[in-house]
Amino acid sequence: MGWKGVPRTAASAVLAGAAVLVLAAVPPAGAGPRTAAAAVAVAVRQDVSPQPPAPRLPRDFRGRGKWIVRDLDITVPFTWEGKDGDSQMTAGGPQYPIWFTNLIYRGTLYTLTYKWPGLDEHPCSRIPGFGLEDLNRGLANARFVGPETLRGTRPQRRVNHWRAGVVFPELPPGNHPRLPLALGDIYVDEHDRGTFWQVLQFGVQNLYDPELDEWLVMDTFEHRPGTVTLPRRCEPPR
Incomplete structure (x- = not known):
C-alpha cells in the first residue's frame, strides 16, 4: 500500500493495495527495474478472452516478495x-535503506x-x-487490460492485468482540464x-520517490491467515 508522504484520500489509497494495501511501480512491458529486471518482465498474450471478474483482496493470506524503487536502484524484501480482513504490507527493515509498513487495521488505513x-x-x-x-469496492471498478504472462518466474505465471486510476476533477467526457493523481x-x-x-503504484x-513510482513483486502468495501487527507508534493515545 505505498501511501507514503502525503495525507491520503480513500480513493488514492485504493491504488495501493493493492493497494493493499493494495493494492505496487511498473515500467513499460519488458522494461523491468535494473535490480530485478527478470522478475518484473511482462509479455502480453495474443489470445482474446472474455473479461474475468475484477481483483478482490481476500480476508486471509500471506506472501513474500520484493519492493522495488527503480529510479533509486533499491530493492528490499517485502511481506504482505x-x-x-485486516492486512499489512512491510518493506525493508532496520538494515535496509527503505523501511515502511502500511496497514488496513480495524477500519483505519495506517x-x-x-x-x-x-x-x-x-509520523x-x-x-x-x-x-x-x-x-x-474500489478494485471492482478497475479496467481490464488483458491476459499476460510474467516472465522470469518458474513456472511462468499467467495473469490478468487490471488498471485503476484516480483523476481529478471527476467530469463527464469532453474537453475538460483533468489531473491524473494516481x-x-x-x-x-x-x-x-x-x-x-504484482502491483504498480x-x-x-x-511522493517520497522522485519518479513517483514503486513496484511490489510477490514470490509467494498463500491463502492462509497471516500476521497483522499495528505498530505502537500508530496506537491511539490512551
Whole structure:
C-alpha cells in the first residue's frame, strides 16, 4: 500500500493495495527495474478472452516478495499479510535503506515510514473509515487490460492485468482540464482473482520517490491467515 508522504484520500489509497494495501511501480512491458529486471518482465498474450471478474483482496493470506524503487536502484524484501480482513504490507527493515509498513487495521488505513532516503520526519498517518470492503469496492471498478504472462518466474505465471486510476476533477467526457493523481496496475492470477502477483503504484501516494513510482513483486502468495501487527507508534493515545 505505498501511501507514503502525503495525507491520503480513500480513493488514492485504493491504488495501493493493492493497494493493499493494495493494492505496487511498473515500467513499460519488458522494461523491468535494473535490480530485478527478470522478475518484473511482462509479455502480453495474443489470445482474446472474455473479461474475468475484477481483483478482490481476500480476508486471509500471506506472501513474500520484493519492493522495488527503480529510479533509486533499491530493492528490499517485502511481506504482505492478511488476517480476518485486516492486512499489512512491510518493506525493508532496520538494515535496509527503505523501511515502511502500511496497514488496513480495524477500519483505519495506517502508513508509517521508518526509513527513506532524504526523509527526516516519521509520523504515523491515519485515514479512518477505510477497510477491506472499501478497498475491494474500489478494485471492482478497475479496467481490464488483458491476459499476460510474467516472465522470469518458474513456472511462468499467467495473469490478468487490471488498471485503476484516480483523476481529478471527476467530469463527464469532453474537453475538460483533468489531473491524473494516481495509477495502479494490478496483476492477479488468471485462475484466482484473489492471488496478487504484482502491483504498480504511480502518483502522489509515492511522493517520497522522485519518479513517483514503486513496484511490489510477490514470490509467494498463500491463502492462509497471516500476521497483522499495528505498530505502537500508530496506537491511539490512551
